[in-house]
Amino acid sequence: MDYDVIIIGTGLGGLVCGALLAQRGLRVVIFEEKAKVGGCCTSFTRKGFTFDLSVQSIGGCREGGRVWRLLEELGLQEGIEFLPLDPAREYYFPDLKVCQYADLSSHVEYLSSLFPHEGQGINELYQLYHSISEEIDRLPHTLSWFDPSRFAREFPVAFQYRKKTLQELLDAFIKDPRLKVILGVRSSYALLPPSRLSVIAMASLEMSYLQGGVAVVKGRMEALPQLLANGLNRWGGMIQTRQEVKGIIVERKEAVGVRLREGEVVTSKVVVSNADATTTFLKMIGEEYLPPGWVRRLKGMKPSYSYFILYLGVEGELDLSCSNNEVFPRYDFEEEYRHLDGGRIPPSPPYYLLAPSLVNPCHAPKENNTLCLSYKAPYRLSGGWNAEVKRALAERIISQAEEIVPDLRQRIILQVSSTPLTIERMTGNGWGAAYGWAQIPQQAGIYRLNRVSPIDRLYLAGHWTAPGGGVAAAMASGEITADLIWDRLTEEG
Template sequence: MDLTMSKQQFDVIIIGAGLGGLTSGALLANQGVKVLMLEQHSVVGGCASSFRRKKFVFDSAVHLIGGLEEGGIPYEILNELKIQNNLEICQLSSMYTIQVGKEKIELPKNIEILEQFLISISPSDEEAIIDTLQEIKEIGSSLLTMKLTKRSHGLIMAIQNLSIKQYLADRFINAKIEFIFLSLFPYIGAVPEQIPAPFYMATFMSYNGGGYYVKGSSQALSNALKTSFERGGGQILMRRRVEEILYRDNKIVGVRDHKGNEYEAPHVISNMDVRKTLLSMIDQKNLPSALVKEVKEVIPSISGIILYVAIENDGWERNLPHETFIFPNYKNHQSCNAYNPLDSDSKPWLTVSCTTHIDPSLAPEGHSIISILAPCEEKVIEQIREEKGKEFIEERFWELLDFYIPGLRERAVFYEMATPRTVERYTGNGNGAIYGWKKSIDQQMKIESISRLLIPGLHIVGHWSKYGHGVFGAMNGGRLLATVLKEAISSQISPVS
C-alpha cells in the first residue's frame, strides 16, 4: 500500500500516460498544479512507445508526426516545456509515398509544395486545386487552433454533414487528383465516404509543415514529456492500474488503483478507452443516463494486424521509403478497409514504415526494420486466431506481403505479429481499436455529446476524446484541456470538458 502517497491531496489525477495525458500533465505540473499520473504499463507513451526485440527497436505505432515544424502546435508545446532542444527532430524529405500496383507517387514534404506538385500532374485542374487547398487550409487550421472566424464557422457549417468524398466529388477533371487528396485516410481508419469533411481537413492540416520523426523512436518523445512532467513536480506511478473513479457526495473525489490505494483529487483526466472509463470505472448510477446511452451506442474504430520485421540489407531496402501507403486500387471503398485471412481475394490498404532510413541506430549495422499495418475487424481476426492459430494468420499475411512487397520475406531475419488482442493488452483499447472512436459522419454528434455530458471533474484526452487522434491530436487535446483546467483550478470552478 502506498500509504504516504494515497493520503496526499492532488489537484488533478491522470489515468494513463499516453501522449494526451503526458501533455496535459506536463503543462499543468509546470504551472504549479499538483498532478498525479498512474500508468498500468512499465513504460510511458501508449501508442507513442517502442519495444526492443533482440537488437532491434520498433515503434509500437507512431512513425510519422505532424506539427513539429517551428510554429506547429506540438513544436510549441515542446518549446513551452523546454524540451524541444533535447530531441533530435528530423523532417522527412517527402511526406509519404502512395503505391498502387507498380505506380508510386511521392508526395512533397509540405502542403505549400503540394499545390504546385498537383498542378504539375494535372494543369487543367489548377484553379480547382488552388481553391480546394485554400478552403482546406482555412477550415482545417481554424479547427486545430479552435479559433473560428465568422467566415470559417460558416464554411464548416456548410459542409459539416458531408463526407470528404462528397466534398471532393466532381471537383477535378483528373480523378488521380481526388485520389491523392483522399490518400491520408489510413491515418483516420474510416474510408473517405465515411469521414466528415471538416475532420479530414483538420487531420490534413496537421501535416501542413510536413512529416517528422524523432530519433530514438517515438519513445524519446514520450520520455521527454515524462521528464518535463516530473521536473515540474508531477508524480507518476508505473504499473498501476486504476480500477475505480471515486464519486461521493455528487462529485469526483479521486481514484482507487488495483492495489487498493486511494488517491484524492477533484479532477480526474482519463487517457484511456472512454467505454472502460465510464462503464467499468465509475458507478453508472452516478452518470447521466443519456451519457451511458451514447457511450454504449458509439462504435469503436477498426483494429489492425501489425507485422514487425527486421531484414538484412543488400540494397533492396533502399526501395522502401520511410512511409508508404499501399492501396489495392484507386477506389478506396469499404472493401479495402478490413483484411480477412480466410479470403484470398481480400486486399486491404497497408501502411509500410521503414524508420531505419532516418534513424539507423534502431537496428544493428547492416539491418533495417520495417513495420506493416493492415486494418481488420477484431472479432473476425480473433475468431480465426482461436480456431486456426496465430501461425495461420501470419502465413496468410506473408502471402499478402509477397503480393504487395515481393522480396521482403526472403530477407527477414526476425518478425513478430500483433493482432487486435495484442493491441488491447498493451494499450487498454477495447476491441483493439487503434483510432479510438470510429470517425464517421453518423458518429460525430455522439462523440461531441459524450464530451458535453461528462460529469463535472471528469475529463477525457487522447484519441477517445473530441480533439482527434494521432500525435498531433493527442498533444493538441492535452494542451487545450490543460488550459481549461488551469483556469478552472485557479478560480476553483469545475468545468465540463
C-alpha cells in the same frame, strides 16, 4: 485532499495535460497501469532490432506546428530531435506511384502537374482544408459544445462542413475518378473510406502534415513521452507506473478521487481520464452514476479500426526511395471496408510498408534493417484471431511486399506479429482502436465526445475526445484540457 489533479494514463494526452499543470504549480499525479509511460507511443527491442509499437509519422513537428509549439511552451523542445520525412509517403497504385510531399505548395503543385485539367479544383480543395483546420485550431477551450450559434458565427467554414464526408467534398471539387481516389488516399491513415471520413478530420490530418511538418522522432518514439514525463517530474509532478486505476470515486455527482488496484483511495480536486472512454465511464464509474441518454449515445459510438502488424528484422540493405509506403492493388477504397465491416481482411488488401531504419538507422544492427508491414484489421475477425490466422496473414503480406522488396522472405531474421488484441492489451484501448472513436462526421469536430464529462470535475484528454486521433491531436487535447482545469482551479482559488 491529496492532489490538485489526478490523471489516469500516460498517453501523450495525459502527459501533456499533466506537464502543463505541474509547470503552472499544481500538484499532479499520474497513475499508469503499464510498466512504461507512453501508451501507443512505446517501443520494444528484440534481438538487437528496435520497433516503435505504433507510430509511423507525426504531424505538427516543424517550428510553429502544434507539437513543436507545445514542447516550446514546456521548454522541452531542446530535448528531442525530429527527423523530417520528405516525401512523407509514397503511394503505389496499379499504374502510378504518387508522392505525398511534406509541404503544402509542393504537394499542390505536384498534384496539379499530374492532373493539369483539375488544377483549380485541387487548389480550392486545399484552400478549404486550410480554412477549416485554421478555424479548428482557433477553437477556444472555453467554447461551449452546446452553443451552436457562437460556433456558426465565429467558425463559419468548420460549421458549414461539420456534417460532410470527404467523398462529398471530392465530388464537389474534382471530376476525374482517379484523382478522387488519389486525393482520398489519406483517409486510409484514418482507417475510414472517403465516404465515411469527416471533412473536419481530413482537413486537420492533411494540414498537420502539410503545414505543421511531418517527422519521426530521432531514436525511439518513446523518447517523446519520456521527455514529457521528465518535465512533469522536474516541476514536482509524480508518475506511478504499474498502478492501475480501478474506479473513479463519485460523490454528489462530482469526481473526488480514484481507487487503485489494491483498494487504496487517492483524492484530488479534479480527475482526468486519458484511458479508453468506455472503460472510464462504464467500468471505472458505472452506468448508475450517468444520465441514461448519455450512456445510450456512448454505447452507440463506433471505435476506429485497428491493425495487423508484422514487425520484421531483415538482412541487408533496402532499395527504397521512401521509408513510408502504402500499396493499393486497385483504385477503390470501398471494397476493403466492406470486408472489414464483415469481420474479414480482404483476399488482396492494400498494405503499409514502413522501413523505419532507413530514417533511424539505430533501429537495426549494422547492414540490417527493420520493416513494419500492416493491414487494417477488425477487432472481431470472423473465425477469431489465432496462431494459424496470424501465420497465414504474415505469409500473405510478405508475398505482397516482395513486389517491392525482392527476396524478402529469405532475408527475414526476426518476425513478430501483432493483432488488434495485442494493441488492446498493450495500450488499454478497447477494440485495439488505433485512433479512439472512428472519425466519422457524427464523432468528429464538435460532435466528438466532450472533454467535459457529465460527472463534474471529471475531464477527458487523449484520442477519445476532441480534436481526435493521432499524436498531434492527442497532445492538443491534453493542452486544451489543461487550460480548462487551470481556469477552473484558479477561479476557485
